[in-house]
Amino acid sequence: MLSRAFRLGMLILTTASCQNPPSSNISGMWFGSYVNETYRLPYPVLLDIRDDGTLTKVVVGDSLITQQLDWKLQAGDTSILQLDTTSYAVLSLSADQLKLHDTNDRIFHRLDSAVTNVSAVQKHLLANIWLREKTTPDDPFLTKSYYRYTADSIYLLRELWYDQMLVGREYEQYSYQFASYRNHLFQVVCLDTPCDFYTMQTSQIIESTDRYLVTQDKREPISPISIYLAVDTTLRFQTESEALRFDACYQEAFTPQYFSVDTDYTGGQRAINQFVNDRYIAPNEAQGQSGYIRIRFTVNCQGKSGRFHVQTSDLAYQPSTFHPDIVRQLLTIVQQLDQWIPGQYDNSDQTADSYKFIGFRMIDGQITQIIP
Template sequence: MQKRVIFKKLKAVSLVFLFIALFCVCCKREQQSAPLAIKDIQGEWLRAAWEFDENFYKPSIAIMEFTEDSCFIKNVKDSVVSVHPFTVDKDSVHFGDWTFSRDKFKLRQNALYLDRLIAGRPKNVKLNVDHKEIETILKSSDWKDSSATYRFTDNQKILVAKNGGEGFLQYCYDILEYQDKFFLSKKGNQLDCNRDYQFLEQIIAIKESQIETYGFANGEFKTRVYSKKLKEETLFNKPTNFQLCNPYLNKNFPLDRYYYKGTEFKGGLYHIRKIVAEQYKAPSNSKESGIVQVRFVVNCEGKAGLFENQAFDFDYKLKEFSDSIVSQIVTIVKSLQDWNPGRNKKGEVIDTYKYLNFRIEHGKITRIYP
């Protein structure tokens, strides 16, 4: 009897704690889901990125200044580029001609989300240096962070040697000044400095031995630390064999993956077939049949790299081929380095994905097609 009473008391206490826990969770959810209002975001924001897919972002750089009913879009030189009406009602947000659900208008981890557009507050810091002094410090030595070593040159180039990589990548840079704030702008590629802008970094601290920046990276706003490093001439004596001109090219983004934009091998498919016929040796007595597909990128220089391959049967189900077939095909495709690069609507040469499919019947290549 006594055990039953104790059990009932314990059960009652457990229920009380359960109700308290549920109440706390509900309160927390209610607090988190409080709708954002225009007054919460008034002032200036650094527009940083557009989220195309989960964990896939591309730079979208501007200063956004919100007032009670408008948003002023400025470049990072304080010039107004455009003005858009900005209103919020019960269910929707209206941003110029753009309307989206109010639940996609939110603040999360110091970031403002306007549907897929992401912005962050610039840091309110003032550096005790001017533009010229920043340039002098940058060029005085090499700089290293957790992923690479960087060298800033006199002709506004930035050379990047990734940890564990071979050769260096080449971009351009500029120091932008907005009001009393300084920003490091990385941009361009090995051919052109005035395109392919990277995520902007606000310089929030600069010393002879260390530089700190703040900006968007890997899905969030964070601080980045560059430490001074003695110059090693051997580190930057040879560029990498293959460099993407657009560092944000993504194989899962349809416009990058499937839209070739005029990319073609010099001499066409006829010349590719001729090269393959001269170099491929079918294994004797092979019974293997199916399709070997090689995917790669042709960059803005017309060079091919980032090779991947997979194989299918004739019903397009994944299968495996012997290495004696696949390795030959991949080696031949890697040797095809004389491409006309694709172009965008502006006529600029760009990086594009390309496919070559090889139909195999009893070990022999019977057809090659894009």
């Protein structure tokens, strides 16, 4: 199991002037990510490199601590950025990405967007409910995610739609905190306690109006942008049952496949088959409803399931659609499976989040095979 190291907050390390100012192409605001052979993770460090040769290093931590550092940029066969006694090889530098290396790669993305009034944006987020829709072209499955902010929590209601029919709901709740530096505003979400490097997700808030919210995830190489629409759906959050709640234990980058951590179900596949077959009833409009229905989800470290997604295809594995009632039934049944045994990391008793899927081979609306 990877060790836990970073804590939540803002730790600002301010450097002194240096003898060799950086070149103009490295000057600017950079937000980083940590890379190893398996994961690309938020590395909660912001570098503010200025033309006058000063550098401010901002680290997401649990307190405000200021430390003076000396730094310089050495040129040679390989450029070296040195902060006190730590040297970083400059592997690459482009207009929007800086890649450094010490024991691991550190990828920093240039921050160009800043909000004009951090306090106003924070108040605006609390005053609205935000909708994000996630789908792909020609995919009948649609996820509608509604976010409501309070002073210290984010409530997420996720609606699952298939072929324009509501087939399921799930609910998540997490603590969060805003962190800002020179009008660059970040949203730090804590998936579990303690909130640290492995349970913390950080994204930049780029823009907020009375109609939409724009955030950017600096973890990925392409820094994807997410757009949320302001909607009036307050009642959606007042009627949700705690039984629908799912909480991830770790950020998504740490989620392995079920077979790599031995995620299992009490009674094994036979118990799953019996549970499904005892509950599924083919609808009257079942003729011609043949193909595959694949339900993917996450089993968290506590053995609870959530974050469901449905894919459907014909018997030749080409994209296809089913009667929504078939999909709704199977999704509801899989959501009711509640005897999951969470997987464990190698050589550790620490339980893990993991991806799992259950597939169904259908002929005329009847289940002919359940695929583990």
